[in-house]
Amino acid sequence: MFVVRGGRPLRGRVSVSGAKNAALPIMAAALVANGTSVLHGVPDLVDVTTLSSVLRSLGMNVDRRPDGAIALSTCDEQRCLADYELVRRMRASVCVLGPLLGRRGRACVSLPGGCNIGHRPIDLHLKGLRALGAKITIDRGYVFARVDRLVGADIYLGGSFGSTVTGTCNVMCAAVFAKGITTISAAACEPEVVDLGNYLNAMGAKIEGLGTPLLRIEGVDDLNAVEHTVIPDRIEAATMLIAAAMTGGRLQVDNLVPAHLAGVIDALRMMGVMIEIHDHTAIVTAPDTLRALDITALPYPGIPTDVQAQFTALLSIAEGISVVTDKVFPDRFMHIPELMRMGANVRREGACSIIAGIKTLSGACVMASDLRASAALLLAALAADGESVIRRVYHLDRGYERLELKFNKVGADIARVVDQPETMPASLQLSEEEQQPLAVDSSDSPPPPKFLSRRESGQPKFK
Ligand code: UD1
Numbered sequence: 001m002f003v004v005r006g007g008r009p010l011r012g013r014v015s016v017s018g019a020k021n022a023a024l025p026i027m028a029a030a031l032v033a034n035g036t037s038v039l040h041g042v043p044d045l046v047d048v049t050t051l052s053s054v055l056r057s058l059g060m061n062v063d064r065r066p067d068g069a070i071a072l073s074t075c076d077e078q079r080c081l082a083d084y085e086l087v088r089r090m091r092a093s094v095c096v097l098g099p100l101l102g103r104r105g106r107a108c109v110s111l112p113g114g115c116n117i118g119h120r121p122i123d124l125h126l127k128g129l130r131a132l133g134a135k136i137t138i139d140r141g142y143v144f145a146r147v148d149r150l151v152g153a154d155i156y157l158g159g160s161f162g163s164t165v166t167g168t169c170n171v172m173c174a175a176v177f178a179k180g181i182t183t184i185s186a187a188a189c190e191p192e193v194v195d196l197g198n199y200l201n202a203m204g205a206k207i208e209g210l211g212t213p214l215l216r217i218e219g220v221d222d223l224n225a226v227e228h229t230v231i232p233d234r235i236e237a238a239t240m241l242i243a244a245a246m247t248g249g250r251l252q253v254d255n256l257v258p259a260h261l262a263g264v265i266d267a268l269r270m271m272g273v274m275i276e277i278h279d280h281t282a283i284v285t286a287p288d289t290l291r292a293l294d295i296t297a298l299p300y301p302g303i304p305t306d307v308q309a310q311f312t313a314l315l316s317i318a319e320g321i322s323v324v325t326d327k328v329f330p331d332r333f334m335h336i337p338e339l340m341r342m343g344a345n346v347r348r349e350g351a352c353s354i355i356a357g358i359k360t361l362s363g364a365c366v367m368a369s370d371l372r373a374s375a376a377l378l379l380a381a382l383a384a385d386g387e388s389v390i391r392r393v394y395h396l397d398r399g400y401e402r403l404e405l406k407f408n409k410v411g412a413d414i415a416r417v418v419d420q421p422e423t424m425p426a427s428l429q430l431s432e433e434e435q436q437p438l439a440v441d442s443s444d445s446p447p448p449p450k451f452l453s454r455r456e457s458g459q460p461k462f463k
Helices: 020-032 046-057 091-104 123-131 165-175 191-203 234-246 258-270 305-315 335-341 371-383 394-399 403-409
Strands: 002-005 011-015 037-040 060-064 070-074 106-110 135-139 142-146 154-156 181-185 206-208 214-218 227-229 250-254 274-278 281-285 295-297 321-326 345-349 352-356 365-367 387-391 413-416
Touching: 002 371, 011 403, 020 037, 020 046, 020 060, 020 070, 020 091, 020 165, 020 191, 046 060, 046 070, 046 091, 046 394, 091 106, 091 123, 091 142, 091 165, 123 135, 123 154, 123 165, 165 181, 165 191, 165 214, 191 206, 191 227, 234 250, 234 258, 234 281, 234 305, 234 371, 234 403, 258 274, 258 281, 295 305, 305 321, 305 335, 305 352, 305 371, 335 345, 335 365, 335 371, 365 371, 371 387, 371 394, 371 403, 371 413, 403 413
Parallel strands: 011 250, 037 227, 154 181, 295 321, 365 387
Antiparallel strands: 002 387, 002 413, 037 070, 060 070, 106 142, 135 142, 181 214, 206 214, 250 281, 274 281, 321 352, 345 352
C-alpha cells in the first residue's frame, strides 16, 4: 500500500516511459517474426512480466537485456495454448490470438473473464478472424481457432461502443499473412495501433491507412524480425500533467508526443491549466483556480477512457459543476466511492458522473479497484490535505513504471509500505478484547485530517 502525505506542489522534471498498451501487442506480434526481435522502451511493469510468461509458454525466448531492451525469438512453434492461469491475470494476453493464428494456423487462448471496468467481450476480435477464414469455437472457457490458409476479406470492426483497440491489433496481425487483400473499416486509430502497424511494416508487412479508420492490408508470406522503439505512454503523460495541475505545481514532462495528447491538453487548458509545448516536452503550470468542465471519454483522438478517472479526481477540486461521461466503458466508475471518501462531491448517473467541485480533498484510507482508478486515487491523495493510505496498489504496478518514485523526485511524499498485518511485531498486535469491532475502526486509518490554510495546502484556489 501507499502512505501519501498530500498537499505538496509537484515541481521539477519527470520523464514518461514507453507505452504499456503499445508494448503488449508489439511483444505479442513478435510471435510472427523470423529471427530475434529487439524492442526498446518496453516499460518494466507487472503486465509486461505477465505477457513474457504467456509468450514463454508459447515457445518463445523473452529476455530483458542489460540496456533495458527486450529480445524475443521463437524456439518452439508447436505450442499454441495460452493458459487461463496466465490470461486471467491480464486481459491483454488475448493479443496473442491473432499472431498465433496468422503464423502457426492454430491458437487455443483462454477467454479473459470478468473485469472491474465493465463488460469486455471479444466478439469483434472473433468476428474479424472468422471473416479471414478461421474456424473458431468456444469450449471450456477457451477460444479454439484453426485455419489452413487465411484469406483476405472486407471486415467491419465497429461495435456498440466504437472501434476495438486490441481487436484491431489481433485482426491486423492475422491479416498480414492472409492471401490477397484485407480491408478493416471502423479500425481503431489509437497511436498504439499505429505503433504496432509500423512495427509490422518494418518487418515486411504491407499495411496502409494506419491512424485512420480504414486499413488496407496486402498479405505476405514471411516477416523478419527488426529492432523497434515503443512510443511514449500518453496515459502516463496525461497522469503527470494532471498531477501538476492538481497539486498547484509546475512540472516539465519529457518524452511525450503532444499530438497524442491533443484532447487531454485542450481539456486542461479549458480548465485554466497553462501548458507550453516544446517538441517532446510539455511544461505544465497549475492555475490559482481550476475551472469546471464537461468531458467525454471517446475513442482516439478523443479524451481516452484511461484518463477518465484521473480527470474525475481533477474536476473534483475545480470550481463549479462538471459532467464526466465515458462512452467507451460506461461502467468505469469504481473510483467514485473512494474519491467520495476523500470528500469529493460526485453523483453517478448512468454513464456519467456529475461533480460539484470542492476546495480541497481530505486524506483518507481508500482502496484501488483497477489500474486507472489507482492512478486517480494517487492523484487525489497527492492533492489532499493530510495523509492518505491507498490499498491494492498492485493495480498501479500493472501499468505505471515506478510512478511513486517519479513523483517523489519532484516533491511528493509517497511511502510504499508492505501491507501484512500478520507480520506485525507482537508488541503492536491487538489483544482479543481490542480486536472486538469498534464503532469506528481506526487501526488502518490515517491520523485525523489536519486542516491547512489554502496557501499552505499549495492547491489551486477558488477566487
Ligand atoms: C484497450 C486498452 C485499454 C483501453 C481500451 C479503450 C490495451 C492493452 N488496453 O483495451 O487500456 O481502456 O483499449 O481505449 O490496449 N468491445 C466489444 N467487443 C469486442 C471488443 C470490445 O463490444 O470484441 C467494446 C468494449 O467492451 C468497450 C469498447 O468496445 O466498450 C472498447 O474496447 P476495446 O477498444 O476493445 O478495449 P481493449 O482493446 O480491451
